Amino acid sequence: MKRLSLFFLLLLIVWIIIASYLYVCKICGHCDNKKQAAQTEITDTLKADTVAIKTDITSVEDSAAMALDYLREAGTKIYYFEFASAELSTGNGDNKYFSALRLYLDNNPDISVTIVGHACNRGSFEANDRFANLRAEAVRDYCIEHGINNDQIKTVSKSDTEPAASNDTEEGRKLNRRAEIIIN
Numbered sequence: 001m002k003r004l005s006l007f008f009l010l011l012l013i014v015w016i017i018i019a020s021y022l023y024v025c026k027i028c029g030h031c032d033n034k035k036q037a038a039q040t041e042i043t044d045t046l047k048a049d050t051v052a053i054k055t056d057i058t059s060v061e062d063s064a065a066m067a068l069d070y071l072r073e074a075g076t077k078i079y080y081f082e083f084a085s086a087e088l089s090t091g092n093g094d095n096k097y098f099s100a101l102r103l104y105l106d107n108n109p110d111i112s113v114t115i116v117g118h119a120c121n122r123g124s125f126e127a128n129d130r131f132a133n134l135r136a137e138a139v140r141d142y143c144i145e146h147g148i149n150n151d152q153i154k155t156v157s158k159s160d161t162e163p164a165a166s167n168d169t170e171e172g173r174k175l176n177r178r179a180e181i182i183i184n
Contacts, residue, residue: 064107067100074100077181079139080174083122086134088142098146101183105152112152114182115139120173121160133157135179143181 074097079088105111117136119128136155144150165172 064104067104070100079179081135081177086138088138102147112184114154114156114184115179117157117179118176119160120176121167129157129159132159139179
């Protein structure tokens with residue numbers, strides 16, 4: 001009895017396979033269209049990839065626009081220095097600022113930044129000019145460490161010619177010993 005049940009089970013499976021083949025290939029005609037189906041699938045995949053690439057480009061452009069908005073909101077980045085020093089003291093928000101700056105500059109290769117070094121009026125003009133230049137170069141090096149392209153960075157020394165505050169007080173002189181990152 002078990003053999004008879006096994007025989008009918010196998011017969012049923014074979015009948016299902018043959019019926020499925022006849023229905024799919026002979027009646028519906030899908031077996032002849034395998035190449036066309038493959039081409040359609042490839043075309044659909046290419047269309048999906050194109051849409052994904054366009055979306056990626058749009059998201060990069062959106063990211064660059066968001067980076068510019070952040071940079072505008074942050075304003076001019078200023079680093080302050082001790083008297084007769086070009087040693088840079090970095091801040092907490094530097095990583096976010098430089099990530100935004102790098103993203104913006106990478107997507108706008110014709111844009112550059114100018115780093116302007118300043119000094120207080122203590123000391124000779126030559127010494128102040130030298131320290132202002134060293135301060136601008138220290139900030140430039142810091143920018144390069146954060147991935148900013150060296151070709152997009154210019155340094156300028158203003159010495160003590162453009163004070164931010166009065167040089168009559170120590171507080172004012174501290175504000176004048178600075179380097180500023182200006183996006184052109």
